[in-house]
Amino acid sequence: MEISLETARFLAEIIFYGLIGVTIFGGLLATCAKRLMRAVSGLAVCFLGIAGIYYFLGSPFVAMMQLLIYVGAVSITLVFAVMMGEPDENTLRTKVPGLAGPFSVVLGGAVAAGLASLALKANWMEPMAKVNDGSLPAVGAALLTKYSMVFELVSIVLLIAILGSVIIAGSGRDKVTS
Amino acid sequence: MNYISGDLNTYLVLGAVLFGLGVFGLVRRPSLIGMLIAAELVLCGASLNFMAFNRFLAPDPTVGQIITLFIMAIAAAEAAIGISLVIAVYRNYRSVETEDLVDLQG
Numbered sequence A: 001m002e003i004s005l006e007t008a009r010f011l012a013e014i015i016f017y018g019l020i021g022v023t024i025f026g027g028l029l030a031t032c033a034k035r036l037m038r039a040v041s042g043l044a045v046c047f048l049g050i051a052g053i054y055y056f057l058g059s060p061f062v063a064m065m066q067l068l069i070y071v072g073a074v075s076i077t078l079v080f081a082v083m084m085g086e087p088d089e090n091t092l093r094t095k096v097p098g099l100a101g102p103f104s105v106v107l108g109g110a111v112a113a114g115l116a117s118l119a120l121k122a123n124w125m126e127p128m129a130k131v132n133d134g135s136l137p138a139v140g141a142a143l144l145t146k147y148s149m150v151f152e153l154v155s156i157v158l159l160i161a162i163l164g165s166v167i168i169a170g171s172g173r174d175k176v177t178s
Numbered sequence B: 001m002n003y004i005s006g007d008l009n010t011y012l013v014l015g016a017v018l019f020g021l022g023v024f025g026l027v028r029r030p031s032l033i034g035m036l037i038a039a040e041l042v043l044c045g046a047s048l049n050f051m052a053f054n055r056f057l058a059p060d061p062t063v064g065q066i067i068t069l070f071i072m073a074i075a076a077a078e079a080a081i082g083i084s085l086v087i088a089v090y091r092n093y094r095s096v097e098t099e100d101l102v103d104l105q106g
Helices: A005-032 A036-056 A060-085 A100-121 A136-144 A148-171 B008-028 B032-056 B063-093
Strands: none
Touching: A005 A036, A005 B008, A005 B032, A036 A060, A036 B008, A036 B032, A060 A136, A060 B032, A060 B063, A100 B008, A136 A148, A136 B063, A148 B063, B008 B032, B032 B063
């Protein structure tokens, strides 16, 4: 059976709605879940939805990077942190943290509403012409020519971050009692 | 028929919602790890905005993708350092909740 272009676009639109739902559900889970492990899982779900939305924005490469780096690396690192730092889930603080409950809703809502209204009110200018098509070869060429300095700097930053995190986390450990 | 997946405003509003969720979590969470999770949401909202502008408005559509890649690298570095700080704090205070990390309060 031949599927018309209109049908395909409609199906893609349904998938897009699903991705938005997944993203917002994951974000809500990441911020509102009581147990931190569920919050990390919600964060991973949110990143999955974002990766799908990057695909809709015409960049499968960044979508795959999102999957690799965020879902694969950052979420797992956070899982390690939760397993180290949360000794007993039953002793988690249950009292309402003072002003932070309602204040956080108001502040987060105000920030989101303000940014969204600014974005909707602004008069965005379409570009006259595009220099290239934004494909993966163009991204690679730009990374190694125009942005090569920044590329190297980012790798140095990553190296220093890894070394620094090892030093910070390992400094207070007592070595004799073994 | 109008599709919202081809509209810039959809992505901008979604990015704003993610940013607001991150700020909400940052204020609300009582523990350092929860705040780290919320900070990741903020970064994600920002890079979604970059990608949306890259797709619809940028004359050179590689710039936004490269900036998003750099944001990912910075976020990974931030997560690594943040978690090692959390581990160091936990070793000294036996807790990762912000209310316990006070020495000077009477």
